[in-house]
Amino acid sequence: MMQFLESIRLAVAALIANKMRGALTTLGVVIGIFFVLLMGWLLTGLDNVLDETLATFGDDILYVDKFNWAGEGDWFENRNRKNITFDQFERVRQRLASAAEYVIPTARANGASVRHGDEELTSAVIFGTTSQYIAMYGGNVKEGRFFSEIEEQSGGFVAVIGANVANSLFPKGDAIGRVVKIQGIPFTIIGVMPKRGSLLADMVDDQLLIPIRRFFGLYGNGIRVVINVKAGGVEHLEDVRYATLGAMREVRSIAPGQRDDFSINTQEQFRKQSDQLRAIVWGVGLVMTGLSLLVGSIGIMNIMFVSVVERTKEIGIRKAIGATRSSVLQQFLVEAILLCLIGTAIGVLLTSGVAYAGAYFAEKYWEIDVLDSTISISQLVLAVVVSLAVGVLAGIIPAFRASRLDPVEALRAE
Amino acid sequence: MTPTPTLEPNSPLHSEPTSTGGEAIIEIRHVARRYDMGAETIHALRDVSLTIRRNEYVAIMGPSGSGKSTLMNIIGCLDTPSGGDYYFEGELVSKMSDNELAQIRNQQIGFVFQTFNLLARNDAVKNVELPLVYAGVSRQDRHQRAVEALRQVGLEDRMTHKPNELSGGQRQRVAIARALVTRPSIILADEPTGNLDTATGVDIMRLFEDLWRKGNTIILVTHEEDVARNAARIIRVRDGKIESDGPNPNRIQMNTPTAPTTP
Numbered sequence: 001m002m003q004f005l006e007s008i009r010l011a012v013a014a015l016i017a018n019k020m021r022g023a024l025t026t027l028g029v030v031i032g033i034f035f036v037l038l039m040g041w042l043l044t045g046l047d048n049v050l051d052e053t054l055a056t057f058g059d060d061i062l063y064v065d066k067f068n069w070a071g072e073g074d075w076f077e078n079r080n081r082k083n084i085t086f087d088q089f090e091r092v093r094q095r096l097a098s099a100a101e102y103v104i105p106t107a108r109a110n111g112a113s114v115r116h117g118d119e120e121l122t123s124a125v126i127f128g129t130t131s132q133y134i135a136m137y138g139g140n141v142k143e144g145r146f147f148s149e150i151e152e153q154s155g156g157f158v159a160v161i162g163a164n165v166a167n168s169l170f171p172k173g174d175a176i177g178r179v180v181k182i183q184g185i186p187f188t189i190i191g192v193m194p195k196r197g198s199l200l201a202d203m204v205d206d207q208l209l210i211p212i213r214r215f216f217g218l219y220g221n222g223i224r225v226v227i228n229v230k231a232g233g234v235e236h237l238e239d240v241r242y243a244t245l246g247a248m249r250e251v252r253s254i255a256p257g258q259r260d261d262f263s264i265n266t267q268e269q270f271r272k273q274s275d276q277l278r279a280i281v282w283g284v285g286l287v288m289t290g291l292s293l294l295v296g297s298i299g300i301m302n303i304m305f306v307s308v309v310e311r312t313k314e315i316g317i318r319k320a321i322g323a324t325r326s327s328v329l330q331q332f333l334v335e336a337i338l339l340c341l342i343g344t345a346i347g348v349l350l351t352s353g354v355a356y357a358g359a360y361f362a363e364k365y366w367e368i369d370v371l372d373s374t375i376s377i378s379q380l381v382l383a384v385v386v387s388l389a390v391g392v393l394a395g396i397i398p399a400f401r402a403s404r405l406d407p408v409e410a411l412r413a414e
Numbered sequence: 415m416t417p418t419p420t421l422e423p424n425s426p427l428h429s430e431p432t433s434t435g436g437e438a439i440i441e442i443r444h445v446a447r448r449y450d451m452g453a454e455t456i457h458a459l460r461d462v463s464l465t466i467r468r469n470e471y472v473a474i475m476g477p478s479g480s481g482k483s484t485l486m487n488i489i490g491c492l493d494t495p496s497g498g499d500y501y502f503e504g505e506l507v508s509k510m511s512d513n514e515l516a517q518i519r520n521q522q523i524g525f526v527f528q529t530f531n532l533l534a535r536n537d538a539v540k541n542v543e544l545p546l547v548y549a550g551v552s553r554q555d556r557h558q559r560a561v562e563a564l565r566q567v568g569l570e571d572r573m574t575h576k577p578n579e580l581s582g583g584q585r586q587r588v589a590i591a592r593a594l595v596t597r598p599s600i601i602l603a604d605e606p607t608g609n610l611d612t613a614t615g616v617d618i619m620r621l622f623e624d625l626w627r628k629g630n631t632i633i634l635v636t637h638e639e640d641v642a643r644n645a646a647r648i649i650r651v652r653d654g655k656i657e658s659d660g661p662n663p664n665r666i667q668m669n670t671p672t673a674p675t676t677p
Contacts, residue, residue, distance in 0.1 A: 006547050013535055317531045320492060321592065322520020322548040324513050407492045411531070 003327050004334070011335035014307070015342070025303045026343030028296025029390060032289050033347025033383050034354075039285030040379040041355050043278055045371040050274045058138065060234045062244055063265040064092070064227035070269035071276075081261045083224035086216060088251045092227055095247035100240050101232030102136040104129060105212055105225045114208060115181040116169045124165060126182060127207040128215025136230050144176045144191035147211055155213035159187040163195035164205040182208065183218055237266070293386070296343065297394035304336050304398035315402055316410025329403035336395025337388060344387035351375055436468030438501075439599050439631060440489060445498035445508075447484050447654075458484040459495070460654045466600070466633065471626045473634040473645035473662070481654040483604075486635045490523055490602045491515045503599060520548050524593025528605035530585040532577040532592075538564060539573045542592045549596060563591040567621060583614035590621060600631045607641055619644045 015022045063069065066081040086105060093103040107128045114121040134146040147158050159180065166175045179186045187210060196204045216223070231240035241264055248254075248262055308315070315328055323331075352375055359373035447459040458481045466472055476482035487493035488500060491507055494515070500508040502518060510518070525531075532541045542560035551559070564573055567587040577585055586606060593601050603622065607615030623644060626632050636642050643666045650657040 003547065003550070017535060313531070314533060317533065318544070318548075319516065320490070320519060320525050320531070321545040322516055322596075324516040324548070326513075327548060408487050411492070411527070 003330065007327075007331045007334040008338070010331055011338045014311075014335055015338060018307075021303060022339055022342065025299045026296070026339055026346065028292055028294075028299045029340050029343030029387060030296075030347045030350065032293035032296050032390070033344045033387060034350050035285055035289040035292060036383055036386060037348065037351035037375055037379055038354065039281060039289065040382065041351065041358075041372065041375060042281055044376060044379075046274055046278060046281070048371070050271060058230065059267045060231040060237050061136075061267070062229040062231070062237070062241055064229065064244060064248060064262055065265060066224060066262050068263040068269075069265040070272040073263075078263070082252075083222070084227060084262060085221065086212065086225055088248075089225050089227050091251045092244070092247045095250070096229060096240070096243055099236075099243040100229045102132050102228070102230040104132045104136055104228050106133070106228060107212060107215055107219075107223050107225050108207075109215075109219050109223060112182060112208075113184075114165070114169070115184075116178060119169050121165065121168055123206065125203060125207045126215065126218070127209045128212035129209060130212055133209065136228065139194070141191040142194040144189070146191055147209075152211040152213065155211055155217055157185065157187045157214065158190045158210065160191035160193060160209040161189055162193050162203075162205040162207045162209075165208055166192045180208070182210070185218065241266075293390050296340075297390045300336055300339050300391070300394035301398060303339070304332060304395055305401075307335070308332065308398050308402040311402075312405065312410050312413035315405050316407050316413065319405070319407035320411060325403040328405075329399045332399035332402045333392065333395045336399065337391030340387040340391035340394070341384070344383050348375065348380065348383060436470065436631075438465050438467050439503055440464070440466040441499075441501040442489075443499045443501075445488060445495040445500055447481075447488060447493065448496045457654050459488070461498070462651075462654070462656055463498075464649060464656060464659060466631065468599075469626070469629055469631050471622075471632045471634075471644075471646040472649060473636060473642035473647070474649045474651060475636060475639075475642050476651035476657075477637055480651045482635055482637075482651045484654075485651060486602065486604055486633075489600075489633065490525060491518045516548075520545055521596055522599040524590075524596065524598040524601040526586070526589050526593050526601060526603035526606045528608040530577070530582075530589045530609070532585060532588055534577055537574045537576050538569060538580070538588045538591075541577070541588055542595050545592060545596045559595055560591070563595040564588070566594060567591045581614070582610050583617055586610065586614075586618050587621065590618075590625075594625070594630075600633055601625065602633050602635070604635045605637070605641075606634065607638070608636075615641070 064084065066084060067078050086107075089103075089105040096103050105128075109126045111122065112124050112126045114124045131147055131149045131152045134140065141160060142163070144160070146160055147156065150156075151158050159182070161169075161175060161180075166173075169175070169180065170178065175189050175192050178189050180189060181187070187208075193204055193207075193209070210218075227244075229240060229244050231237045244264055245260070248264075249260065252261060254261065315323075318328060318331075355371070355375055356373045359371040362371050442462060442464050445459060445462045446457065449456040449458060462481075462485060474482050474485060484493065488495055491502070491510075492515075494500075494510075495508050498508065499506060502522060505518075507515070507518060519525075533544070536544070539557065539560045542563050543556045546556040546559060561570070561573060564570055564587075567590050569584060569587050569591065572580060572584055572588075575584075577588070580588065586609075590601075590606075593603075601622075606622070607618050610618060619641065622632055622634070632645075634641060634645055642648055643662065643664055645662055646665060647660065648662045649659045
């Protein structure tokens with residue numbers, strides 16, 4: 001232990017003696033650790049998105065669609081399935097009336113033209129649904145009100161708009177009661193949705209929600225319907241899923257033994273998708289991290305070899321007065337590890353800066369509030385462990401060579 | 415076998431140690447050291463035998479290439495013989511492992527080199543403490559003993575100076591303090607005055623004389639007659655063999671003030 005402390009003291013002294021060289025040497029490790037931590041930070045952000053999404057939608061909702069949301073199965077086969085129609089939705093709702101808490105349809109059309117005076121939006125999403133939508137997601141409008149069942153039944157020309165739509169068309173905040181033209185047809189704005197943030201999958205901020213009958217009036221019946229089924233508790237999810245499956249097969253006239261021509265999607269699928277994204281981030285991150293740590297460790301190994309050669313005389317002196325092989329080995333190993341830890345510390349500071357600034361600007365300019373402004377402890381531990389490993393790998397060969405030096409030869413060195 | 419040296423101190427001083435009575439510290443029996451240089455084998459030492467007893471003051475002399483450095487490296491446990499036996503304090507050193515040799519060097523041998531071999535980054539105290547670090551002595555004891563050793567060599571007022579802030583003589587005193595600090599069985603000095611001017615060299619030789627009188631065993635390795643004349647016994651090496659071994663008939667008696675005369 002005493003010798004270990006002494007080794008640390010020696011390593012610090014040696015590094016102070018060669019500050020510039022040490023700083024350049026650690027660059028690879030700095031970059032490597034930077035990537036590890038950045039990756040971890042982004043993944044934490046991703047997890048936050050996921051958690052927030054689940055919290056927003058609830059984890060007891062099934063989405064019946066012709067597509068599989070996790071991208072399972074053959075996409076072309078999925079695409080060629082017949083759309084779920086509004087009529088099919090109505091029949092499924094009747095069959096699930098007692099089993100599920102809510103059954104509502106949604107349908108969407110992207111890239112709609114929305115005008116208010118001279119202002120025009122071209123990237124808006126028109127979203128058709130029923131009056132129960134707002135209650136099903138446990139939310140509320142920010143201003144005004146959601147459309148009523150009567151408006152829904154009668155296919156009223158009313159719209160509830162997302163926060164971005166409201167900001168773009170009515171920056172003064174006086175959206176309620178105004179009239180916008182969707183595909184040239186006037187709609188009265190009766191409500192504004194609260195801001196969700198742009199990382200959520202449903203893009204509510206860019207939507208104009210209108211009664212679904214009006215939606216089909218606008219776009220025709222060719223657009224596919226997604227049936228949202230809320231089980232009313234995770235504990236009922238499997239039962240409701242089973243009931244939904246039966247209802248759908250019946251409504252779609254699928255004979256026993258035939259395969260489903262629809263998918264019942266759950267929040268689990270968000271998780272699967274995020275797992276794919278996570279795997280990509282990991283893959284890219286690991287390659288970059290691995291490469292920079294490899295470069296870093298080669299740099300450190302190189303500098304340790306130089307250090308051993310430069311200090312051959314010192315090694316000779318130390319051996320002459322009683323240093324064992326293991327104490328010489330330890331001395332140089334500790335030095336290499338210390339170099340790595342210094343690189344790690346710089347990398348941590350760097351990533352902390354990026355995380356802090358990133359979280360700040362993401363929230364300020366893009367309203368993304370899911371990024372942490374600090375690095376988590378577990379990631380710090382990971383970084384330190386990785387850097388210890390790199391230090392040992394980079395230092396062991398030079399340190400071993402130093403430890404095996406013949407004292408007589410070493411003392412002769414200048 | 416090795417002739418047992420009978421050293422008649424040629425000084426009238428009663429305080430001068432008599433070296434005949436001490437027990438043997440170093441016993442070298444038919445030691446050889448060969449170096450294989452490709453096809454050629456160099457015999458640096460051939461069949462060397464000698465005994466050095468406690469509190470002797472021995473000079474090992476010889477021209478360059480004589481094998482005296484090889485002999486010194488073997489005595490100092492920096493090198494091991496290719497043949498023969500070497501006993502240090504009764505233990506067979508020639509068969510020891512690397513770690514055991516390191517331990518002997520650490521605890522039983524104090525090296526003093528021609529070029530001082532101090533660590534440039536460390537101040538005097540830290541340099542002297544170094545062997546104690548490897549001996550596992552606690553920080554506090556280490557410091558205390560280093561300070562004591564520096565006091566012994568008259569450097570108590572230079573303890574926090576780094577080697578480049580010290581004169582050659584002072585550096586060699588630090589090195590001697592480092593050699594003394596573990597209270598070794600022998601002090602092994604390799605041309606200790608080789609890098610010093612004459613006056614400073616004399617100071618250092620006085621210090622060795624003083625240390626000898628205080629009971630230390632001193633082995634000087636030198637090619638200078640002037641330096642060797644201080645020793646009580648001279649072993650002459652030539653062509654890897656001992657040419658002569660006996661008491662020094664021309665021993666110079668030095669006055670032994672402990673304080674250095676050079677700053």
